[in-house]
Amino acid sequence: MINFNNVTKVYKSGTEALKNVNLAIKKGEFAFVIGPSGSGKSTMIKLIMKEEEPTGGELYVNGLDTRDVDRYEIPTYRKKIGVVFQDFKLLPNKTAYQNVAFALRVTNTHGRQIRKMVPQLLAVVGLLDKANDWPGELSGGEQQRVVIARAIANNPDLLIADEPTGNLDPRTSLEIMNLMYKINQMGTTVLVATHDKSIVDTFKQRVIVLDEGRVTRDIPEGRYVV
Numbered sequence: 001m002i003n004f005n006n007v008t009k010v011y012k013s014g015t016e017a018l019k020n021v022n023l024a025i026k027k028g029e030f031a032f033v034i035g036p037s038g039s040g041k042s043t044m045i046k047l048i049m050k051e052e053e054p055t056g057g058e059l060y061v062n063g064l065d066t067r068d069v070d071r072y073e074i075p076t077y078r079k080k081i082g083v084v085f086q087d088f089k090l091l092p093n094k095t096a097y098q099n100v101a102f103a104l105r106v107t108n109t110h111g112r113q114i115r116k117m118v119p120q121l122l123a124v125v126g127l128l129d130k131a132n133d134w135p136g137e138l139s140g141g142e143q144q145r146v147v148i149a150r151a152i153a154n155n156p157d158l159l160i161a162d163e164p165t166g167n168l169d170p171r172t173s174l175e176i177m178n179l180m181y182k183i184n185q186m187g188t189t190v191l192v193a194t195h196d197k198s199i200v201d202t203f204k205q206r207v208i209v210l211d212e213g214r215v216t217r218d219i220p221e222g223r224y225v226v
């Protein structure tokens, strides 16, 4: 699903954010990427999203060499990747329902299909009863659930999250991670960047450790100890 082959990323400023990263994440896997601030977690995600380009090595996503994805193909490429960030980024003037519907409308989904799918997606994240609430009326955890519903709306192959629990209390963080795990169990490959070690410890999934741009450890499922 994702293959980093000796990937290096040097920003224009000269910062070496990733150094000779080698990683393979298989279809259907759940993996955490952890590491201190500045270790390169977000850079990894930006390379996968094609928001940034590697300066060395090769990156394959879903069988595609990301270099071969032209500028005009990027929207189609990104349709297959759902993303969740720390700051929830819902459209404030749209309800929970409308936020999810919008993600389907921009990919030209038919109205009838949208009306069928949005309630299903809100049910997956446990928010069917809040469909008509505005983002400002929802708690942080509920807003993040809407973001997740939106991220999986177009049935992505891959769900990636950059510090998805960064603004949430421990209990809500756990609920959000449970939801990501449930989505993984439904068949989507999930990659979560976080510096929240307690979350990582609770879930016992694969843990990739980054330090100053290098993968220093890659711990298989069930073996991680804080």
Ligand SMILES: Nc1ncnc2c1ncn2[C@@H]1O[C@H](COP(=O)(O)OP(=O)(O)O)[C@@H](O)[C@H]1O
Residues within 6 Å of the ligand: 011, 012, 013, 015, 016, 017, 035, 036, 037, 038, 039, 040, 041, 042, 043, 044
């Ligand atoms: N757009 C950018 N331009 C220059 N340097 C950047 C840019 N984005 C990130 N960096 C630098 O790259 C390094 C890795 O950053 P980042 O990938 O955001 O790490 P993390 O997400 O683990 O905190 C840091 O030193 C950061 O300052």
Ligand SMILES: [Mg+2]
Residues within 6 Å of the ligand: 041, 042, 043, 162
């Ligand atoms: Mg980051």
